[in-house]
Amino acid sequence: MQSRALSGTVYVGSDDMHLYAIGASDGTFSWSRQTGNTVFSSPISAKGVVYVGSTDGTVYAYKTSDNSLLWQFTTGGPIYSSPRVVKGVVYIGSNDDNLYALNATTGVPIWHFSTGGPIASSPAIVGGIIYVGSNDSYLYAISSKGIQNWRYQTSGAIASSPTVHKGVVYVGSNDDYLYSLNASTGAFNWRVPTSGSIATPHRRSQVAPSLLAHLMAPSTPSMLPAAPHSGVTRREDR
Structure with a gap:
């Protein structure tokens, strides 16, 4: 898990089932709230509310002013994915195989998108498109209406979280490769092998934009030009 420092407060989850709010400047304890796992x-955090998922399968929304519960929404499986909030909508994956779009104020579901496996990947949202990986081996590009634009298949589960930079989406797979894909079409650009699976969720396996120039350099010897086992599925093939 990662902590988030926002408005002078660090928010962090723990194995002890709690969400903590800690003063960023001096480490002063502000408050904690217990989840079910x-x-x-x-x-x-967005607009005075902090959002977090728990392996009890629930998304929680707490007011940052008084740590009171604003709402909670329960999915059908544990949540390892981290939420993203864009234009009043919370996007988060669940191990029940679904990506959820929830009203940020009320928690009411707007839509859910079903994949073929658990979603530990945390979504990346750029230009109104939600990019998220699934343990079914696909990276999905989904519109803000919950409609699939495209999906790209790797040879392993995708628990890592994608990064989008200048029209390119980067994501790691449990097949030991880092992939570069066209963000608009899902077309394959290249893949680079690693010495092990890239499976860490919560954005720790993201490629920082400062590294992209190095990875994309023509002189990179391990860059492979083709991925014959993989392919893009367009919207109509879902």
Whole structure:
């Protein structure tokens, strides 16, 4: 899990089932709230509310002013994915195989998108498109209406969280490769082998934009030009 420092407060989840709010400047304890199980999801705060998922399968929204519960929404499986909040909507994956779009104020579900496996990946949202990996081996590009734009298949589960930079989406897979794909079409650009699976959720396996120039350099010897085992599925093939 990751901590998030926002407005002078660090929010962090713990294996002890709690979400903590800690003063960023001096480490002063502000408050904590207990969930029903361990918290691997990284919290995020927006407009006076902090959102976090728990492995009890529930998304929690707490007011940052008084730590009162604003709402909670229960999915059908543990949550390892970390929430993203864009334009009043909370996006988060669940191990029940679904990506959820929830009203940030009320927690009412707007839509859910079903994949073929658990979603530990945390979504990346750029230009109104939600990019998220699934343990079914696909990276999905989904519109803000919950409609699939495209999906790209690797040879392993995708628990890592994608990064989007200048029209390119980067994501790691349990097949030991880092992939570069066209963010608009899902077309394959390249893949680079690693010495092990890239499976860490919560954005720790993301590629920082400062590293992209190095990875994309033509002189990179391990860059492979083709991925014959993989392919893009367009919207109509879902």
